[in-house]
Amino acid sequence: MKVYIDVRLLDKKNNTGISRYIEFLLDFYISKYSDVDIALVTNDKFLKYRNCNIIYTKLKPYNILHFILFYFRFKRVDSEIFHSPFYSGFLFGTKKSKNIITVHDLMYRFVPNFFSPNNTINRIKIIYFDFIVSFSIKNADKVISVSNSTKQDLLKFLNIDSDVINEAPIKILRSNDEILKRNNLLGIKYFFYCGNNRKHKNLNFLINVFNKNTALPLLVLAGNGHKSCQNVLSVGRVTDEELRSLYENSLGFIFPSEYEGFGLPVLESLFLKTPVILSKIPAFLEFKKSKNTYFFSLNDDGELVRILEEVIQKGFIKDEYFLKEYSESNIICRYESLIEALNG
Template sequence: MTKNTHSSTSILVNARVLGVPSNGQKRVAQEIINRLSDIELARPISASGARGHLWEQVTLPLRAKGRRLWSPSTSGPICHPNHIVTVHDIAFVDGPQWFSSSFARLYDFIVARHVSRASHIVVVSNFTRGRLIEHYGARPDRVTTISSGVTKQFHRRTNEAVHEAQMRLGIPACAYLVAFLGSDPRKNTGSIIRAWQAVSNLQPEAKLVTFGQASNLRVFSNVRIRTEDPTIINVGPISDDDLACLYSGAAGFVFPSLYEGFGLPVIEATACGCRVITSNVTSLPEVSPPDALLIDPSNNGELADAMVQVLGVEDTPLARQSRIAFSARFDWDLAATRYQQVFREYFS
């Protein structure tokens, strides 16, 4: 693969997202970039805040000078004439209460201009495609869905690897559910904790194992999360290998998100054979295996019932293999091939 070729025929990539803390959009960009050839990465000195936007709207288009430009993370120069943009979601429109008001207004403005001016728009789910068409009036033939993939670390692990990870992370030998813990209000962490309080009364030997870290509080509205229940084990930020072990040993993964543009954690857990409890809204039904328990994320009772069901019914090898087979449709190599097709068709 050729990177940073400085060729007039190469595709310039707006790599601003690679300079931000790890998140789903950064993972998507990095996985696709790793599989593209003849590209040049353009990186700002500072990726976040006003300086990052100023670089993106002024410095980057001056550097591009009409060249083919791909922006993989929703934002990008609004006046560049030869530009393909990947839009992950429009949560800033559908749920502005989850963001600072300045962030929501800015991104609404940027995406509206992309829809009317960009050479083409790529989205990560049919849900986001529909929202661009409904809200911004995007032409259906100018929006292409390319699903994300499963990163190679997410595969079912051996019993020995699972046991070693559990011992190292302080997880006792018991049934447990896995959930993401963070301050992003869209992840609905408060509902997980409230539902778990009811579940732990019925399943006192079971544990809820949470992972993750706080989101960018300059973007997200303030959310206070406390987990003082002794049946909750927070392992904090962990590696993808350890997370794959947690998924492989868990009774299920709990992800009652209020809003997703895609839902990488769902397909990553599924690729490890793990049962999934997730929401029946936004993109999540698209990426969930057939036996996933889809619940109303605003209904704590429904979420608790799903947790009890998963903890109370033993999983089977056949069901695990079925989930793993389902996850195979989400493939980074296939996604990169589809990006190359879009670039050939829509770049001038």
């Protein structure tokens, strides 16, 4: 095999950000080599992906014992590249393959009480993850950060430099307005959020703003774990086609997070000509060159309301230069250059 890709976090059912990134990598490597030259390492016995070779393992990426055993199971793999699309790779370096690891964020280190409100439990889990993450990154031949923000976090944490290659926005070719019909959203003005409701997403702040300011348009939430309430509508999990429809028909996408590694929904919104309202955090400020990004200070509800009113008035502004910088073709060129440098 020319390329091994660790797809143990591929989750088509929940369509996570890492799943989307893995699918982008699969398409990239298949177009560069061919599917018969690619092996996928998976925990899914039933996984099939074109004509790729499937290698099943019970070893989980974030179990320390499994992490150690994974090295001994795959250290003799004879391939040009072994790509880990997340921060669980190899315990030590391997001689026969060049190892690439992608780091999306170091959220567990920078978000307070990420694992548990209990400080002792949280600290133990940080040490647990540090073992896996630090060995994986230190023993990679190339480290990719998905943003300059993640690159800086890596320098602070491990003093390791990395190549910045942004994630590519997913290509959603069609929209499905059935989601609008089912939820009586046709012709309705609304703002939009898609994602989970973990604490660092800061959704309670956003929901409270719309609860208190009922003169604002509706806030629509897509994803698991949300509930409808005053001036807020939850539509649950959606397909890619429904997601496109929700983006395209919204006044703007709101991302109020306290921490992110990158922010793929920002690009998805902008490519679908939807303005984006963002909290002022390092990862999001990388998008400030766009004419369609608006920023508010964390938890400043007055500033957020003023920006929402401004977005309603302005709508989307044509901005081809910014979109070209984050285009799939540009990102593919960066991967080509990285692999050339790795093999050179």
